[in-house]
Each structure stands twice: as structure tokens, then as C-alpha cells.
Amino acid sequence: MSARTAGSAVQAARVGAGLAIRLEGVALGYGRHAVLEDLRLDIAPGEVLVIVGPSGSGKSTVLRAIAGLLAPRAGRVLAEGVPVTRPSADRAMVFQDDALLPWRTVLRNVELPLRIRGVPRRQRRTAAASWIARVGLAGCEDRLPRELSGGMRQRVQLARSLAGAPRAVLMDEPFGALDAQTRGEMQRLLLDVLRDTLATVVFVTHDVDEALLLADRVVVLGRGGVGCVLQVPEPRTPDIDRAGLRARIIEEL
Amino acid sequence: MSTPALDATLGPAAPAAAGAGAASAGRTRTAAGLRRWAVRSASLAAVVAVWQWLTTADARVGLRFDRLPSPAEVAAELGRQLGTRIYYLDLAQSMIRILTGFALAAVAGIALGVLVARSRWAGDVLLPPIEVVRPIPAIALVPIAILVFPTDEQGIVFITFAAAFFPIMVSTRHAVRALPTLWEDAVRTMGGGRAHVLWNVVLPGTLPGVFGGLSVGMGVAWICVISAEMISGEFGVGYRTWHAYTVVDYPAVLVGMASIGVLGWVASASIELLGRRLTRWLHSSDQGADQGADQATDRGADEWADARAHAGAGAGAEGGAR
Numbered sequence: 001m002s003a004r005t006a007g008s009a010v011q012a013a014r015v016g017a018g019l020a021i022r023l024e025g026v027a028l029g030y031g032r033h034a035v036l037e038d039l040r041l042d043i044a045p046g047e048v049l050v051i052v053g054p055s056g057s058g059k060s061t062v063l064r065a066i067a068g069l070l071a072p073r074a075g076r077v078l079a080e081g082v083p084v085t086r087p088s089a090d091r092a093m094v095f096q097d098d099a100l101l102p103w104r105t106v107l108r109n110v111e112l113p114l115r116i117r118g119v120p121r122r123q124r125r126t127a128a129a130s131w132i133a134r135v136g137l138a139g140c141e142d143r144l145p146r147e148l149s150g151g152m153r154q155r156v157q158l159a160r161s162l163a164g165a166p167r168a169v170l171m172d173e174p175f176g177a178l179d180a181q182t183r184g185e186m187q188r189l190l191l192d193v194l195r196d197t198l199a200t201v202v203f204v205t206h207d208v209d210e211a212l213l214l215a216d217r218v219v220v221l222g223r224g225g226v227g228c229v230l231q232v233p234e235p236r237t238p239d240i241d242r243a244g245l246r247a248r249i250i251e252e253l
Numbered sequence: 254m255s256t257p258a259l260d261a262t263l264g265p266a267a268p269a270a271a272g273a274g275a276a277s278a279g280r281t282r283t284a285a286g287l288r289r290w291a292v293r294s295a296s297l298a299a300v301v302a303v304w305q306w307l308t309t310a311d312a313r314v315g316l317r318f319d320r321l322p323s324p325a326e327v328a329a330e331l332g333r334q335l336g337t338r339i340y341y342l343d344l345a346q347s348m349i350r351i352l353t354g355f356a357l358a359a360v361a362g363i364a365l366g367v368l369v370a371r372s373r374w375a376g377d378v379l380l381p382p383i384e385v386v387r388p389i390p391a392i393a394l395v396p397i398a399i400l401v402f403p404t405d406e407q408g409i410v411f412i413t414f415a416a417a418f419f420p421i422m423v424s425t426r427h428a429v430r431a432l433p434t435l436w437e438d439a440v441r442t443m444g445g446g447r448a449h450v451l452w453n454v455v456l457p458g459t460l461p462g463v464f465g466g467l468s469v470g471m472g473v474a475w476i477c478v479i480s481a482e483m484i485s486g487e488f489g490v491g492y493r494t495w496h497a498y499t500v501v502d503y504p505a506v507l508v509g510m511a512s513i514g515v516l517g518w519v520a521s522a523s524i525e526l527l528g529r530r531l532t533r534w535l536h537s538s539d540q541g542a543d544q545g546a547d548q549a550t551d552r553g554a555d556e557w558a559d560a561r562a563h564a565g566a567g568a569g570a571e572g573g574a575r
Binding site for chain 2: 068069087095164
């Protein structure tokens with residue numbers, strides 16, 4: 001490894017520019033069952049795009065297609081103009097729950113993307129430890145996932161996804177299984193962490209308030225495709241009344 | 254944490270008095286563990302006692318115990334055999350056979366199990382012959398083994414291998430299929446390829462299931478190594494036992510049987526222990542008393558997590574309890 005990659009992964013996350021993602025007439029489904037048809041969407045580098053929709057609208061399916069875990073039945077998913085055919089470390093994913101490897105400690109879970117990238121042991125240890133501290137879990141490095149609460153596990157997942165210095169972070173209802181208080185804490189942590197990264201974020205949720213709290217733009221996914229795309233004025237600024245926008249989204253849902 | 258002075262007066266015999274604190278909890282567990290071991294030993298002793306009583310009383314209650322050697326006679330014979338070189342040679346011979354056959358079966362069974370579960374093509378090619386051979390009892394392969402292998406030794410190892418291979422292969426295959434795809438997806442979105450998925454997800458994730466197969470495989474391997482030795486050996490516990498039978502030396506037959514029983518038990522227990530060590534991440538914190546020490550730390554972790562969740566007040570209470 002050269003001296004350039006030797007800098008901490010936290011730095012790398014700041015430097016790595018966001019990925020431009022484009023969906024061109026994408027049709028998605030599992031087996032014979034079609035979920036979405038003719039989906040068109042442009043995601044700008046570095047923006048936080050939140051996809052809201054009722055359950056069964058296929059929001060997670062869109063995310064899987066962007067990640068490269070699911071091949072579209074028609075159309076193309078483009079990352080920086082290149083068709084997505086398989087998952088890549090450029091597009092990290094945060095799952096709803098239980099995606100940590102239960103046999104690995106917190107530290108070794110966070111290290112994993114660095115290990116896959118071939119970062120030498122000592123550097124990945126330092127980088128992983130700094131990410132763990134960043135999400136407020138310093139001292140928990142040697143715990144197993146089962147020894148952590150749901151909120152703590154999601155903190156680890158966040159650290160793990162960002163440790164690999166991805167250019168896009170895909171988040172699939174990451175706080176959906178948490179209680180209201182923990183969810184609030186996690187949202188604040190995410191806002192805090194996102195301030196340091198230039199990565200594009202695609203965030204899926206069914207919670208309209210969560211969408212308004214995080215998003216630059218909100219995509220409302222109804223049955224059959226994109227209902228509308230709404231720009232959030234002055235995104236991620238506290239104490240702004242977004243009742244109008246909120247009403248608009250709920251109407252679309 | 255209770256004071257050392259208090260511990261000294263109460264001693265480990267008063268576990269109920271041990272209240273709060275992980276260390277005392279650990280001691281309670283140890284005491285409970287000792288009790289369980291006492292029960293287990295007593296159970297074994299009771300069986301031997303009944304046997305002794307039946308044989309010395311020359312009981313004939315439908316079954317004829319009058320001609321069965323008593324535990325005392327068997328113990329005397331065992332004492333005699335322990336003084337001979339041949340007894341240890343037999344044990345070593347059987348152990349070498351079983352370890353060789355079992356190790357080969359473990360490697361082949363896990364490799365093929367993963368392969369046929371992960372690759373449809375490999376499954377189509379390899380599964381039909383495997384499924385046809387699988388129902389054949391390994392011991393029925395003895396004639397083939399004698400025909401095909403140049404030496405008896407290789408034949409016996411082959412029988413052992415064949416016996417252990419199938420349970421290991423089948424359990425591995427099922428464990429791989431039952432693996433949640435989520436972990437694989439996670440590793441792939443980190444940029445991990447097939448090798449990474451195999452090494453970081455499939456192998457560790459299937460370990461609990463694989464160890465189930467290894468346990469069963471070890472049991473069957475013992476049955477088959479002994480049977481194979483009885484048919485075509487010149488050494489080994491099985492051969493010696495059968496030989497004793499042909500010269501109507503019943504105490505020696507029973508010594509052989511007991512040796513097989515103990516060795517088989519040790520082998521299975523080793524697999525069990527190894528499995529538990531390697532899949533420690535799986536066990537919830539309310540496991541058996543055997544893991545008293547681990548438990549204490551696990552419990553500490555839970556309390557710690559709670560304390561953290563409840564912030565200052567919780568942590569204060571926790572500190573007070575210690």
C-alpha cells in the first residue's frame with residue numbers, strides 16, 4: 001500500500017467525491033413478479049436523496065438495483081455513466097437490521113471492507129477504531145453484535161459502510177427497527193457524519209418526517225413508479241417549518 | 254463484589270449467599286456445574302452397580318446374567334491388559350484409522366457440501382452419484398474395499414471415511430442453503446468477490462450446522478471402524494474384541510467394548526467442545542453451567558449496555574450494586 005492510502009479512511013471518505021447515479025427506464029421484479037416499471041431518476045453527486053413510499057412500493061428493490069444486487073429486467077442503472085452489473089465497494093449499503101456478521105467483533109466487522117480492499121492490518125485497525133469512535137462506540141471494539149442493542153448495531157453498520165470510503169451510501173430503512181428515541185439519536189448522528197462526507201446518499205424510509213429531516217430531495221414512490229420528486233428548501237436546517245411539504249408528500253403517498 | 258473475608262467464611266459450599274456481582278455469579282455457576290458432574294458420575298456408577306449386582310446374584314430373570322462377567326472381573330481383566338503393550342497398540346491403531354478417515358471425510362464433506370450447495374452445475378454433476386451411494390451402509394462397502402485397496406489398512410480407513418463423509422456433506426449442504434442471503438449481500442456491497450463471501454460468510458456462518466454433521470460423522474465413523482476391524486484387521490480394538498469372542502474370553506470382550514465406548518465418547522466430546530469454542534458467537538448468554546466464566550463476562554456486557562442506554566442514572570445504580 002502506498003503512502004497515499006495510508007491516510008485514515010475518515011479522510012478518504014471526505015475526499016472521495018460523490019457518485020452520480022442514473023436510472024434509465026428501469027423495470028424491476030423478482031421472478032415473474034414485476035414490482036416497478038419504467039423508473040427514471042437522476043441522482044446528483046453528493047446529494048441526499050430520500051425515497052419514501054408505502055411498504056410494497058418497491059423502495060428497497062430500487063436500492064438493491066442501485067447496489068448491483070438485483071439486475072433490472074429492462075433499462076439500465078448507471079453509476080458515473082457506467083452500467084451497474086454487480087455490487088462494488090463504491091456503493092456501500094446499510095441494511096435494516098442484522099447485517100453485521102455475528103461471529104465478528106465490532107472492530108472486525110468495521111475492518112471488513114478495508115480488509116477486502118487489501119488495506120494492511122495495522123492501518124485498517126486504526127481506521128476502523130476511529131470510525132467506531134466517530135459513531136460513539138469507543139470501548140465496544142471487542143463486543144460481538146449479539147452483545148449490542150439494536151441502535152448500537154446500526155451505529156456499527158454505519159461505521160462499517162463508511163469505513164470503506166464509498167462514493168455512495170445506500171441506506172435501506174436503517175432506523176426502521178429502532179424505538180423512537182434511539183431513532184432520533186441515530187438521525188442526529190447520521191446528519192453529523194454526513195456533514196463530513198461528500199458521498200451521495202440514497203436513503204429509503206417510510207417515515208415522512210425522517211425524509212424531511214435528512215433529504216435534499218424526496219422521491220415519493222407510489223404503486224407503479226415515481227409519484228413525484230420534491231426539492232427540500234434549505235435541507236438539514238433545524239427549526240424550519242416543513243408542514244406544507246409534509247402535507248404534499250402525504251397526499252402523494 | 255463481595256469481600257474476600259466473607260468469601261472465606263462462606264466458602265464455595267454456600268452458593269446461595271453469593272449475591273450481586275459477576276464474580277460471585279461465576280462461583281454459583283461453578284458450584285452448580287460440580288453438582289451436575291456429580292449427578293452424571295453417579296448415573297454411570299449406578300449402571301455399574303446394577304450390573305455388578307445382577308451378575309454376582311446370578312440373576313436369571315428371562316435374561317441370563319449368570320454367565321455375564323461381572324464388572325469386577327472386567328476390571329481385573331482391564332488391569333491385566335493395561336500392563337500389556339498390545340492394548341495400547343490396538344488403541345493407537347484404531348485412533349490412527351479413525352482420525353485419518355475422519356479428517357479426510359471432514360475436508361471432502363465440507364468442500365463438496367459447499368460446492369453442491371453454491372453451484373447448480375456442480376450439484377447436477379455430483380449429486381446423483383452421491384445420492385445413490387449414500388443409502389448404502391458404509392460397512393456394506395467392505396467387500397469393495399477389500400477388492401479395490403491393496404492393503405487392509407487403506408480399506409479400513411476408506412470405510413471410516415465413507416461412513417463419516419455423508420453426514421458431514423449433507424449437513425454442510427443444508428447449512429449453506431439455510432444461510433441468510435443478507436450477510437452475503439453485505440459482503441458483496443463491500444466489493445467482496447466469491448472468495449471473500451466463501452471465507453467471511455459461508456464458512457463461519459455454516460459452522461454450527463457443519464459441526465452437527467461432524468458430531469454425527471464421528472459417531473458413525475466409530476461404529477464403522479470397529480466393524481471393519483472385526484472383519485478385516487490384524488490390530489485395533491475391534492479386531493481384539495472379536496478375537497476375544499472367538500476364544501470365548503468374555504471379560505476381554507467386555508474390556509474391548511468398554512474401551513470402544515470410552516474412546517468414542519472422548520472423540521465425540523472433543524468434537525462437541527471444539528464446536529462450542531468455534532461457535533461461541535452463536536450462544537446466547539443463558540447457556541449451560543459449563544461456561545460459568547464466559548457467562549459472567551456476557552452478563553457484564555448486558556448490564557453495561559443497559560447502563561449505557563439509560564445514561565447517567567442507570568450507570569449510577571450499576572456502580573452502587575457493585
